[in-house]
Amino acid sequence: MQFDDILKLIQSKEDSSRKEGFAELNKELFHPIISFFVFRGQVNQWEAEDLYQQTIVKIIKHIGSLRDNKKFKSWCWQIARNTLLDHFSKFAKYDQVLKETSINNKIFEQDVVLPKEKTETQDECVLKGIQEFGKIMPERAYVIQLRLEGVSIKTISERIGRAAGATKEYVSQSRKKVAPFIKHCLEIEKE
């Protein structure tokens, strides 16, 4: 169902229609928003579910304040992002966001040296590197995850709250950003 139709149902005066609209909205947003909280927010699944509940309740409660019905979907994502930021500030995780911003500006390939364990396979080494990457640069990891799923730049920009042009540039830097975290793994097979 299209978001326009879902919105009409949610704004309906009939209780059954509103419930139907909510069910459809839940169907559309559950997986993407939970993934957003888990990968972008670096929270566990239980926390992600709580945050998702908060997001949906906010959407339903404040549906009257939506100015442009065409922007319903991006408005929902805006609420999801704000919910995550509220969560960060509540648990002093906001520092992580700031840290990420500063790391994004400073990090270079030669700066990252992860210890290499000889017993681990290349795949295990890469997975470990990617997990580390996800912790340090959650937004970039989330963007790569979306790109991998074939999500369009427009949708990615909607979810991370950046302009489409900036998002394109942001995505294109992924290779350089992720490389330092798995560079050492590429040598495993050679040894």
Place this chain on the structure above:
Amino acid sequence: MAKDTTNLDQEWLDTLSGVKVTGMDKKWRLHARLVRVAFQKRADQLAKNLPQSHSRVYQRIVKSLEEEGYFKKPSPSLSELFSGKMKWLVALLVGASVVYATKELLHFTEPQVAKPTKTIDIERPIKPEIHDPTGFWGTWFSPSGGFRGMGLGGPYNKPLETTHSSCSPEQLSFEGCLELANSYNAEARFNLGLMYEQGLNGVTQDYQQALVWYKKSAALGNAQASFNMDYLIEKKLVGY
């Protein structure tokens, strides 16, 4: 050089998305594939758990929105009503309704067997002036003190020895019953009340007299007399 890097970035992203790119640097192709596998593993881990939590989270949100008044709460089924917090209140109301309904329907029209009794009885006096039938106690308790609808009589129906036995359903005589009744026999008093109420065996129908004998029988703890007394009063056949 910058153009090469841009191309490489794009090729890397395409390989990451699963697109086959020809002529790409082998090292970076391997790099992109390894990253793809690692990300895929992370996503699969999450996807494995999500379907189970979907309906649980959905129900939780619906409940939360119902509590906040954004959705109407569905009216609870009978089983939910009995399992909820109000189950005791509901059970009490249902029980009281049954008691009330039972009380409304009870009216005994068969004469009773007046058995010879053994011990001496102390008659409990009835004080009509303090027993208001429209008040709380009058509604739920009979003048004899028994709880209406439950068939509970007073505790004063002690057996009394007698030589008369002509006051039974088979052989109902006014004189026999009167003699027994004067010996504090509750059943005989009930039978007298019944004879006055129904006009049996040549007795002239007299509700007021029936009430008197029912009252006397009820005073001895006869529950049926108590019900019949209530019946006469509530049907407004007598003035109380």
